Amino acid sequence: xxxxxxxxxxxxxxxxxxxxxxxxxxxxxxxxxxxxxxxxxxxxxxxxxxxxxxxxxxxxxxxxxxxxxxxxxxxxxxxxxxxxxxxxxxxxxxxxxxxxxxxxxxxxxxxxxxxxxxxxxxxxxxxxxxxxxxxxxxxxxxxxxxxxxxxxxxxxxxxxxxxxxxxxxxxxxxxxxxxxxxxxxxxxxxxxxxxxxxxxxxxxxxxxxxxxxxxxxxxxxxxxxxxxxxxxxxxxxxxxxxxxxxxxx
Amino acid sequence: xxxxxxxxxxxxxxxxxxxxxxxxxxxxxxxxxxxxxxxxxxxxxxxxxxxxxxxxxxxxxxxxxxxxxxxxxxxxxxxxxxxxxxxxxxxxxxxxxxxxxxxxx
Numbered sequence: 001x002x003x004x005x006x007x008x009x010x011x012x013x014x015x016x017x018x019x020x021x022x023x024x025x026x027x028x029x030x031x032x033x034x035x036x037x038x039x040x041x042x043x044x045x046x047x048x049x050x051x052x053x054x055x056x057x058x059x060x061x062x063x064x065x066x067x068x069x070x071x072x073x074x075x076x077x078x079x080x081x082x083x084x085x086x087x088x089x090x091x092x093x094x095x096x097x098x099x100x101x102x103x104x105x106x107x108x109x110x111x112x113x114x115x116x117x118x119x120x121x122x123x124x125x126x127x128x129x130x131x132x133x134x135x136x137x138x139x140x141x142x143x144x145x146x147x148x149x150x151x152x153x154x155x156x157x158x159x160x161x162x163x164x165x166x167x168x169x170x171x172x173x174x175x176x177x178x179x180x181x182x183x184x185x186x187x188x189x190x191x192x193x194x195x196x197x198x199x200x201x202x203x204x205x206x207x208x209x210x211x212x213x214x215x216x217x218x219x220x221x222x223x224x225x226x227x228x229x230x231x232x233x234x235x236x237x238x239x240x241x242x243x244x245x246x247x248x249x
Numbered sequence: 250x251x252x253x254x255x256x257x258x259x260x261x262x263x264x265x266x267x268x269x270x271x272x273x274x275x276x277x278x279x280x281x282x283x284x285x286x287x288x289x290x291x292x293x294x295x296x297x298x299x300x301x302x303x304x305x306x307x308x309x310x311x312x313x314x315x316x317x318x319x320x321x322x323x324x325x326x327x328x329x330x331x332x333x334x335x336x337x338x339x340x341x342x343x344x345x346x347x348x349x350x351x352x353x354x
Contacts, residue, residue, distance in 0.1 A: 003256050004254045004255070004256050007256045007260060007261075011264050014264065014268060015264075015267060015268070015271070018268055018271040018272065018291050019271060021271075021272075021275060021284065021287050021288065021291060022271060022272075022274060022275030022278065022279060022284070022288060027281060027283050027284060030283075030284050030287055031283075031287065034287050034290060034291070037268075037291060037294065038290075038294065041294050041297065041298060044261065044264075044298060044301075045298075045301055047256075048261070048301045048302060048305045049305060050301045050304075050305070050313050050316075052313070053297075053301065053313055053316050053317070056317070056320065057320075060320055060324065061290070061294075061320070064324070065290065065323070065324060065327050068327060068328070068331060069283060069286070069287065069327075069331070072283060072331045072334060072335060073283060075335060076283075076334075076335070076338050092277060092278075093278060095277075096274050096277040096278050097274075099270070099273075099274065099277075100270055100271070100274045103266065103267075103270040104266075104267050104270055106266075107262075107263045107266030107267055107270065108263050108267075110259075110262075110263070110266075157310055158310060158313055158314065158317075161310045161311075161314055162314055162317070167314055170318060174318060174321045174322075177321070177322065177325050178321065178324070178325055180325075181324075181325035181326075181328045181329050182328065184328075184329050184332065185328045185329055185331075185332035186332075188329065188332035188333055188335075188336050189332040189335050189336055191339070
């Protein structure tokens with residue numbers, strides 16, 4: 001009964017936030033609506049006894065990904081007007097609206113009509129024992145009356161399964177993927193070198209100047225411009241590194 | 250009246266379907282690449298919700314593990330995608346997504 005109230009409130013948050021993402025013109029407002037949606041999803045995760053995922057949802061999605069969105073929005077400028085009246089493909093809007101209505105009605109019909117047996121698991125199998133070959137959630141985490149469940153048990157189980165032989169290779173590949181993503185983001189967001197050639201060269205400070213620098217090779221001056229380049233690029237790099245750091249946790 | 254409803258997995262899956270459709274609609278309608286990325290996030294979250302729902306119903310932790318991997322891939326995708334957006338916008342400040350249909354500057 002309480003679960004029903006929580007479900008419908010969180011669903012309202014999720015759906016209103018999702019509509020806000022696609023309807024609001026200002027990208028900053030859309031990003032904040034996305035936070036509302038992600039938070040509602042986190043509430044649903046708690047309702048579904050996925051406590052660790054609820055925390056990760058708030059920390060990684062709302063804390064890192066949306067902040068990354070906001071950084072890019074601010075970097076590009078919030079006053080960038082979107083010409084929403086232009087329709088590049090003929091009839092695209094009408095088709096999208098039709099598909100929206102149709103799929104929502106279909107989803108509601110299928111969901112409500114087959115609410116009991118949609119997963120294909122017999123009710124006794126779902127309640128008593130895990131599916132064949134499935135990874136059992138430790139049933140002892142539920143108390144006898146089924147009301148108090150320790151969230152740390154869920155986290156411990158996820159950790160054990162994640163580092164078991166079944167998923168540890170995927171976990172390592174995920175780490176590799178994050179590394180590649182960070183390197184790729186730095187390479188992509190790096191400015192081309194030609195843009196910096198018209199920047200006047202900066203003389204080294206007098207205190208650092210020695211006799212050996214009286215006849216500096218041209219490479220030395222290029223190196224100072226490289227330092228400038230690195231300073232400019234460090235903003236993007238910091239975003240990407242903090243992003244991956246949080247996601248790996 | 251509404252409080253007497255037992256929330257089964259079908260409700261969560263219906264919500265997931267609605268969220269996915271809203272996200273795909275936004276992806277089709279909007280022209281701002283940032284908003285389109287947010288719509289992709291909406292669709293990924295809809296899939297995550299379905300994963301967790303099925304995982305709970307099957308008493309299987311694999312659903313939650315899958316959501317973790319989806320989350321990591323989403324983070325990587327957003328990082329690379331936003332880097333591409335920044336690079337394109339820096340070169341051509343008034344570009345829309347239709348102007349970058351070919352991957353050349």
